[in-house]
Amino acid sequence: MNEKEKEPEEKAAEPGGPSWEPELDVYPLRGATEDPRWAVRTVWIWVGVAIASLVFILTLLVLGAIYD
Amino acid sequence: MIEFPVLGAKWVIGFIALFHTAVASLGIGFAFFVTVAQIIAYRRRERSYDLLAKRIQLIHVCIYNIGTINAIGLVFALSGLFPQFWSQIFVQFYWTLIVEEFLFFLLATTLTFHYFFWDRLWGHKKLHIFLGSLLTPLFFLQFYIINGLGGFMLTPGFGEAEHSIQIGIIGWDKLGFYNPSFLMLQVHRTLANVAYGSFGVAAVCGILLYLHSRPRIRQFYEDGGRLAFSLGFIAFLSLPVVGYFYAHVLKGHANEAYINLMWGKGDIVAGGVDWWWLKHIVVAGTLGMCITYFRKTSGVQQPLQIPGIMTYSIALLYLLFYLAMGMVMTWTFFWFMLAFGLGGAVLSLHLLNYHKGSGRAVYLVVGLASFLTVMLGGYAREASRPRFVDRISHYDNIFVPEERQPYLMLDIKPEDIPKTAALPKPEGPEELIRKRCIGCHTLDRVRTYSKENWDTVVRQMAVYGLKLSDEEREIIVAHLKAGKPY
Numbered sequence: 001m002n003e004k005e006k007e008p009e010e011k012a013a014e015p016g017g018p019s020w021e022p023e024l025d026v027y028p029l030r031g032a033t034e035d036p037r038w039a040v041r042t043v044w045i046w047v048g049v050a051i052a053s054l055v056f057i058l059t060l061l062v063l064g065a066i067y068d
Numbered sequence: 069m070i071e072f073p074v075l076g077a078k079w080v081i082g083f084i085a086l087f088h089t090a091v092a093s094l095g096i097g098f099a100f101f102v103t104v105a106q107i108i109a110y111r112r113r114e115r116s117y118d119l120l121a122k123r124i125q126l127i128h129v130c131i132y133n134i135g136t137i138n139a140i141g142l143v144f145a146l147s148g149l150f151p152q153f154w155s156q157i158f159v160q161f162y163w164t165l166i167v168e169e170f171l172f173f174l175l176a177t178t179l180t181f182h183y184f185f186w187d188r189l190w191g192h193k194k195l196h197i198f199l200g201s202l203l204t205p206l207f208f209l210q211f212y213i214i215n216g217l218g219g220f221m222l223t224p225g226f227g228e229a230e231h232s233i234q235i236g237i238i239g240w241d242k243l244g245f246y247n248p249s250f251l252m253l254q255v256h257r258t259l260a261n262v263a264y265g266s267f268g269v270a271a272v273c274g275i276l277l278y279l280h281s282r283p284r285i286r287q288f289y290e291d292g293g294r295l296a297f298s299l300g301f302i303a304f305l306s307l308p309v310v311g312y313f314y315a316h317v318l319k320g321h322a323n324e325a326y327i328n329l330m331w332g333k334g335d336i337v338a339g340g341v342d343w344w345w346l347k348h349i350v351v352a353g354t355l356g357m358c359i360t361y362f363r364k365t366s367g368v369q370q371p372l373q374i375p376g377i378m379t380y381s382i383a384l385l386y387l388l389f390y391l392a393m394g395m396v397m398t399w400t401f402f403w404f405m406l407a408f409g410l411g412g413a414v415l416s417l418h419l420l421n422y423h424k425g426s427g428r429a430v431y432l433v434v435g436l437a438s439f440l441t442v443m444l445g446g447y448a449r450e451a452s453r454p455r456f457v458d459r460i461s462h463y464d465n466i467f468v469p470e471e472r473q474p475y476l477m478l479d480i481k482p483e484d485i486p487k488t489a490a491l492p493k494p495e496g497p498e499e500l501i502r503k504r505c506i507g508c509h510t511l512d513r514v515r516t517y518s519k520e521n522w523d524t525v526v527r528q529m530a531v532y533g534l535k536l537s538d539e540e541r542e543i544i545v546a547h548l549k550a551g552k553p554y
Contacts, residue, residue, distance in 0.1 A: 017282055017284075018285065021282070023115060023119055024116055024119065027109065027113040027114060027116075029190055029191070029541075030391070031191050032191040034190075036188055040191075040192055042181070042190065043185055043199055046178065051202075051405045054202075054205060057209060058209075061209075062290035065242070066465070
């Protein structure tokens, strides 16, 4: 993982608590440029594929409801 | 036909299908909850709901894999144990099932990406939430597809589907898919599974509340559990009413199933227990528990909170509903539902007081009740209907298209291919119309043409590829012009 792909920083857990307890403190929004580009691109491509597939399937269902 | 040792083919399918229902039905509820929790967390900039959503999505990834593999197992089991049934359904709804398979692929990938990219997209949070929100319509569509087939098995319509089977539909049977109970099944199952998934999330929070002692972690699960519980109850609320209309459809279109359900006949009663009655008792108990819970916690400020006054309205609505059901069915039904509703209310009150206002036990009990409801509902639906194989009188005369002849599966030379047996020549105008016209379309379409146009229409059909001798054409046209039945 390179420098740009760093996950949001995690605080050390308090003794006795679960490791993820410190994560409750922050809602770690960050600048768009801080996200790894490959991840953003992959998700955009997949969102496009999924929406196109949804439209295609809906079209099939509409046509199927009209024609035998 | 292959027989399964010890359990028998019927129960093997029953158990696999019930396991699939238990696991896969959580999917749409989990997906919807995750999106709602993520939106609330984003709007409030509050991490706890988002963190819970992430943990639930991880469970969802695991469950989705199990459910999908189990579904494939069901297909394998049906192919071997009930080959005739499965080949019939598969040929009739081939393209429908291909779309279903494509939806499996879309769902599995979207779900995996949504979980995998959770911590890599904090700079594109809306995009990430949107990616997750795609799961709900995808699940809805998957339901849409499979409910067409499920509804067809319960209410085939059109003279017990003889119409569809006789004409040998390949791949897409519109009349079979949009069968009489399709809409009710779709609405009922979608709401039921959103309720089941959300109550399931609340139950997970309930269990974890028992396991953690740190106040902050407890608060995390308490808040998350309450949100999931509210969402589950909102979906659950309308179920008995939708169920009433569903039963109304069955009364007209699947009368035997309706009688079996209402009067406790056939496989509905197994081991001396009327499982449909048991389901209703569990539903009434759940209603009582939920209404009491929301009345007691109406002062808590949190998203999707149900105001106190609304809980009284809901209680009154359901009292009237069960009163009406008592009048329609039997008063025993009304009294049983009232008793179990009140029992649920008392139990909920006790559990809330015992845990000093914490909903942990209520979440857990309602989660279990919801699981039972889904299991019993699934069982009752399938057990109530007459067996599909028995009800279709032309089941043994399945249309076998030429391209699926057995020689395609054998390693033989083309010259060794046996000649296809000649199909019996149709006799009489009715049979001619049925056999020839359905080569391209259903008989339903024949009814859309007017009598005076039949000469032209049949010629047009010949241009499209209809093969008729002059004599046959004259017979068909004369019959259709005379407006006689076919």
